Amino acid sequence: MTTTxxxxxxxxxxxxxxxxxxxxxxxxHQLTMARLVARSLTTGRSALIQxxxxxxxxxxxxxPALSWPQPLVLALTPTVQAQLQQQDLPLVENWEKPLLxxxxxxxxxxxxxxxxxxxxxxxxxxxxxxxxxxGVPIVFDQTQHLEAWVETALGVRVEPADWQRLRLSLPPAQxxxxxxxxxxxxxxxxxxxxxxxxxxxxxxxxxGGLLQAxxxxxxxxxxxTEHLVTDWPLWSAVHHQSASFTLYxxxxxxxxxxxxxxxxxxxxxxxxxxxxxxxxxAFRYRLGLGEMTTVQFAPDRHEEEVSLYLPDLPETNHPxxxxxxxxxxxxxxxxSPGPVVVLVDSYALRRQLGTxxxxxxxxxxxxxxxxxxxxxxxxxxxxxxxxGPGLDPATLVLVNLPFPAWDQPLVQARIHALxxxxxxxxxxxxxxxxxxxxxxxxxxxxxxxxxxxxxDNRVSWRSYGAVLLEGLAPAxxxxxxxxxx
Numbered sequence: 288m289t290t291t292x293x294x295x296x297x298x299x300x301x302x303x304x305x306x307x308x309x310x311x312x313x314x315x316h317q318l319t320m321a322r323l324v325a326r327s328l329t330t331g332r333s334a335l336i337q338x339x340x341x342x343x344x345x346x347x348x349x350x351p352a353l354s355w356p357q358p359l360v361l362a363l364t365p366t367v368q369a370q371l372q373q374q375d376l377p378l379v380e381n382w383e384k385p386l387l388x389x390x391x392x393x394x395x396x397x398x399x400x401x402x403x404x405x406x407x408x409x410x411x412x413x414x415x416x417x418x419x420x421x422g423v424p425i426v427f428d429q430t431q432h433l434e435a436w437v438e439t440a441l442g443v444r445v446e447p448a449d450w451q452r453l454r455l456s457l458p459p460a461q462x463x464x465x466x467x468x469x470x471x472x473x474x475x476x477x478x479x480x481x482x483x484x485x486x487x488x489x490x491x492x493x494x495g496g497l498l499q500a501x502x503x504x505x506x507x508x509x510x511x512t513e514h515l516v517t518d519w520p521l522w523s524a525v526h527h528q529s530a531s532f533t534l535y536x537x538x539x540x541x542x543x544x545x546x547x548x549x550x551x552x553x554x555x556x557x558x559x560x561x562x563x564x565x566x567x568x569a570f571r572y573r574l575g576l577g578e579m580t581t582v583q584f585a586p587d588r589h590e591e592e593v594s595l596y597l598p599d600l601p602e603t604n605h606p607x608x609x610x611x612x613x614x615x616x617x618x619x620x621x622x623s624p625g626p627v628v629v630l631v632d633s634y635a636l637r638r639q640l641g642t643x644x645x646x647x648x649x650x651x652x653x654x655x656x657x658x659x660x661x662x663x664x665x666x667x668x669x670x671x672x673x674x675g676p677g678l679d680p681a682t683l684v685l686v687n688l689p690f691p692a693w694d695q696p697l698v699q700a701r702i703h704a705l706x707x708x709x710x711x712x713x714x715x716x717x718x719x720x721x722x723x724x725x726x727x728x729x730x731x732x733x734x735x736x737x738x739x740x741x742x743d744n745r746v747s748w749r750s751y752g753a754v755l756l757e758g759l760a761p762a763x764x765x766x767x768x769x770x771x772x
Contacts, residue, residue, distance in 0.1 A: 293325040293326075293328065293329050293351065293354060293355055294322045294325045294326060296325075296354045297321045297322065297324075297325045297350050297351050297354055298318060298321070298322060300350050300354065300379075301317060301318055301321055301346070301350060302318075304346070304378060304379075308378060311343075311346075311378050312343070312346070313343055314343045314344055314347075315587060316338075316344070316347075316584045317343070317344065317346060317347050319584075320336060320338075320344055320347035320348075320582075320584070321346070321347040321348075321350055321351055323336065323580070323582055324336075324347060324348045324351040324352075324426070324555055325351040325354070325355070326580075327424075327553070327555050327580060328351055328352075328355050328357070328359065328424055328553075328555075329355070331424070331553045332553065332579065332580055333549070333553050333554045333555065333556075333576075333579040333580070334554075334555045334556070334579055334580040334581070334582070335430075335556045335558075335561070335567055335570075335571070335576065335579055335580070335581045335582070336555065336556070336557045336558075336581075336582045336583075336584075337558060337559070337560075337561050337562070337565075337567065337581075337582065337583040337584065338557060338558070338559055338584050339559070339584050339585060339586040339587075339591070339730065339733075344557070345367070345370065345371060345374075345375050345428070346375055346378070346379075348361070348426050348428070348555065348557065349361075349371065349375055349376075349379065350379065352384075352400050352426065353379065353382040353384050353386070353400065354382075354384075355384075356384075356398065357398060357423075357424075358397060358398045358399060358400070358401070358420070358423050359400055359401075359423060359424045359425070359426065360400075360401045360402075360403060360408065360419055360423060360424070360425040360426065361400060361401070361402045361403070361426050361428070362403060362404070362405035362408050362425055362426065362427045362428070363402055363403075363404070363405070363428050363429075364404065364405065364428075364429060364432075365404060366675070367428055367429060368388060368402055368404075371402070372388070384398075384399055384400060385397070385398070385399030385400070386399055386400045386402065387399060387400070387401055387402065388402045388403075389401065389402075389403070390403055390404070390407050390411075391418050392418035392419050392420070395420060401419070405427060405432075405433075405436050406436050406439050406440050407440075408425070409436055409437055409440035409441070409548075410440035410441070412440075412547075412548055413440055413441045413544065419552075421551045421552065422551070422552065422553075423552060424552065424553045424554065424555065425548075425552050425553075425554050425555075426554070426555045426557070427554060427555070427556050427557065427558075428557045428558075429557070429558060429559070430556040430557060430558030430561065431558040431559055431560060431561055431723060431727065433541075433556070433558075433574060434541055434573065434574070437538060437541040437544060437545065438537045438538060438539075438541070438697070441538045441541075441544055442519075442535060442536055442537040442538060443507050443510045443511045443514055443535070443536040444507065444533060444534070444535050445507055445508075445511055445533065445534040445535075446533055447526075447529075447531040447532070447533065449505075449507060449508065450465065450469050452505060453465055453503055453505060453508055454466060456503070456504075456505055457501065461500075461501055464497055464501075465497070465501075468493065468494055468497055471490065471493070472486070472490060472494070472523075472532065472534075473530070473531075473532065475487070475490060476523050476525050476532045477525060477527065477530060477532070479525070480527075481525070481694060482524065482525055482527075483522060483523065483524055483525070483694075483695055483696060484522060484523050484525060484696065485520065485521070485522050485523075485696040485699065486521040486522060486523060486534070491515070491521050494515070495512075495515045495516060498511070498512040498515065499512065511534075511536060514536045515536065517536075519536045519537060519538055519539065520536070520537055520539055520696050520697065520699075520700040521534065521535070521536055522534075522535050522537070522696030522697070523535065537697055537700075539697060539700040539701055539704060540573065540701060540704045541573070541574065541575075542572075542573065542574055542575025543575065545574060545575050546575050549575065549576060549577065556576075559723075559726070559727050559730065560722070560723035560724065560725075560726035560727040560730075561723060562719055562723070563719060563722050563754060563757075563758055564583075565581055565582070565583040566581050567581055567583075569714070569715045569716070569719040570719065572710075572715060573701075573715075573716065585760075586730070586733055586760075586761060587761075588760075588761040591733035591734075591736075591761065592733075592736065592761040592762060592763055593729060593732050593733055593736065593737060593738070593739050593759070593761075593762050593763070594736075594737070594738045594739065594762070594763050594765050595738075595739050595741065595756075595759060595762040595763065595764050595765060596738060596739065596740045596741070596765045596766075596768065597740075597741050597744070597746065597747060597764070598615060598740070598742065599744070600612065600742055600744050601744070602744060602745070603686070603687055603742075603743055603744075603745075609636065609639065612640075612686065612742055613640075613643050615740075615742075616629065616640065616643070616644060616684065617643075617644070617647055618768065619682055619684055619738075619740055619768070620644065620647075620648060620664055620682075622682075622768060623662070623680075623681050623682035623738070624681050625662055625680065625681030625682070625735065625737070626662055626663050626664070626665070626678055626679070626680045626681055626682075627662070627663075627664045627665070627680055627681070627682045627683075627684065628664075628665045628667065628672065628678065628680040628682070628683050628684065629644075629664070629665065629666045629667070629684040629686065630667060630668065630669055630672055630683070630684065630685050630686060630687075630689075630728065631666070631668065631686035631687055632668050632669055632687055632689070632692065633687070634668075636686070637654060637655075637666055637667070637668060638654065640666050640686070641653075641654035641666040644664055644666065648664055651663055651664050652664045652665075652666065653665055653666070654666045654667070655667050655668075655671055657676050657677075657678055663678070665678065665680075669689045669724055669728065672728055673724065673727065673728075678731070679731045679732070679734045679735050680731060680732055680735065680737060681732075681735050681737040681738065682732075682737055682738045682739075682740065683728070683729065683731075683732045683737065683738070683739045683740070684740045684742065685725075685728070685739065685740065685741045685742060685743065686742050686743065687742075687743050688721055688725070688741075688743045688745060688746070688755065689720075689721050689724035689725055689728065690717055690720070690721040691716075691717055691720055691721070701716055702716065702717075718751055718754065721755070722754065722755055722758045725755060725758060725759065726758050726759070729759055738765075739759070739762070
């Protein structure tokens with residue numbers, strides 16, 4: 288099928304669907320994006336598509352996938368797979384192309400659409416067990432999570448129970464050495480209050496020497512031993528309540544690991560808030576992506592404008608900051624016509640704000656969860672919000688800007704890697720990641736045309752503030768709360 292004929296077919300099917308079910312295509316760029324996907328499939332040229340807040344763009348890649356006569360892969364998270372099955376596929380009539388939700392390619396000459404979890408796909412690719420033939424295009428949706436998928440698929444995790452399994456597989460003398468190593472690690476990690484920590488080099492060397500001497504044959508120990516001699520960061524998640532810890536070896540940076548995938552398969556990467564620029568230079572560099580078609584769809588200026596309130600407050604680390612924002616939070620909750628979400632990364636401050644609001648608004652308030660009932664008030668961190676709890680707030684309160692936390696081991700490793708390469712680690716990593724999280728965090732409010740209250744005043748006086756504020760457009764600036772419609 289030629290480029291023109293596939294584009295015409297997809298255009299016609301979308302127009303027919305629009306006439307039959309007008310409410311099925313609320314996103315104004317549906318036709319444009321579908322034609323871009325069709326063109327990428329027929330030309331074999333990879334593409335990076337940045338979408339805005341509407342989730343209904345899935346038909347823009349589903350219809351080209353079903354209309355194209357060649358095989359392809361849709362790499363979708365379980366949540367998106369469920370949306371595809373329950374919401375999108377029922378809208379599509381009379382398709383004949385095979386479509387399977389399985390983890391393995393059925394047979395070499397199969398010409399259907401394989402829908403698979405991206406972590407499973409990447410894991411099989413890195414372990415060289417992937418059965419998808421070379422040259423088959425892969426469509427990744429929600430590409431903003433691609434780095435995390437790679438770290439999950441390629442990284443190695445050692446759970447507390449794995450130490451016991453290792454000890455039971457060894458002679459008594461070696462088992463005693465392992466117990467001594469666990470005790471030494473636990474003493475260091477559990478005396479530090481941080482929930483995630485890098486493992487010091489001396490402890491890493493001791494552990495590596497022990498495992499090299501033992502040469503364990505159990506998983507995950509074989510892969511852990513193999514990658515412990517690399518420069519991958521070794522870090523831990525500490526479980527203080529159970530006095531235990533989990534060790535992680537994570538690939539940082541991920542570009543080198545992904546290079547073979549990019550060379551063997553055309554890809555269409557679709558994501559939200561990937562980069563401030565259409566060409567996505569920072570995102571593409573971190574992922575090792577070469578030349579490709581790049582497109583960026585902005586929010587609709589008339590239909591998706593939010594109200595932006597920037598109160599005059601001290602800096603977030605000022606001793607009077609909390610005292611100033613507490614009554615403001617109460618006012619924002621009282622005046623909100625619908626759900627309120629308060630995002631704050633500090634665990635201690637999150638608990639303090641949750642306690643304060645619960646004292647005023649009772650069971651309406653949930654910390655790290657969405658309460659049942661009308662007009663819930665959710666106090667959570669940015670990671671919780673990124674997981675998509677399924678709430679479109681009328682008011683979103685951003686206590687802090689979502690910069691990656693400097694004390695996180697993987698953040699430190701990414702900054703170190705960029706420094707080693709002589710790159711601008713702030714402009715190429717911290718700032719684009721913060722901007723993307725800010726855009727994705729605000730996008731649910733666009734569906735309610737609600738209020739965003741940004742309490743971190745660094746946007747008003749730091750040099751990067753203009754970039755962040757521009758990334759929130761379209762937004763109508765408010766100077767007092769009584770101006771809210």
